Amino acid sequence: MDAATQQTQGTMRALHGPPRRLRLNPAGPQGRPPPMSLQKPRQFTIQGLTLEGRTFRPSDWAERLAGAMSCFRPGGGAGGIAAYIGYSPYCVPQVVDGVKCVIVSEALQGIEPMAWDFVMNFARDNHLRVSETTPDTSGG
Secondary structure (H helix, E strand, C coil): CCCCCCCCCCCCCCCCCCCCCCCCCCCCCCCCCCCCCCCCCCEEEEEEEECCCCECCCCCHHHHHHHHCCCCCCCCCCCHHHCCCCCCCCEEEEEECCEEEEEEECHHHHHCHHHHHHHHHHHHHCCEEEEEECCCCCCC
């Protein structure tokens, strides 16, 4: 018998009784909203210098790494006509004191732990210098 042949009788039982309504409680089971962290996510600077002091190559490594992380954005990546080219606010290339760097926010770990691991393992595997950065909280 052909595997794609459909059965004439269904295999699912009909559910009896009125449909149940699900109650969604966004405040949680205790009636309180879930706790939010008051602490801002830490930021890390991955420098384009190896632990041995050499300049990391290729010269566009920072743009490539940040480009690979560009889809990890607040609210997710937009597709279709709403899509645009730009870096994620969680992983941005910058030049700091004449050295190419990538500034990575720890918030990336909360959005996609595998992306965070990828960036941090990239730095470790290539012996790049990583330092914790104090985020600019001056507002301008």
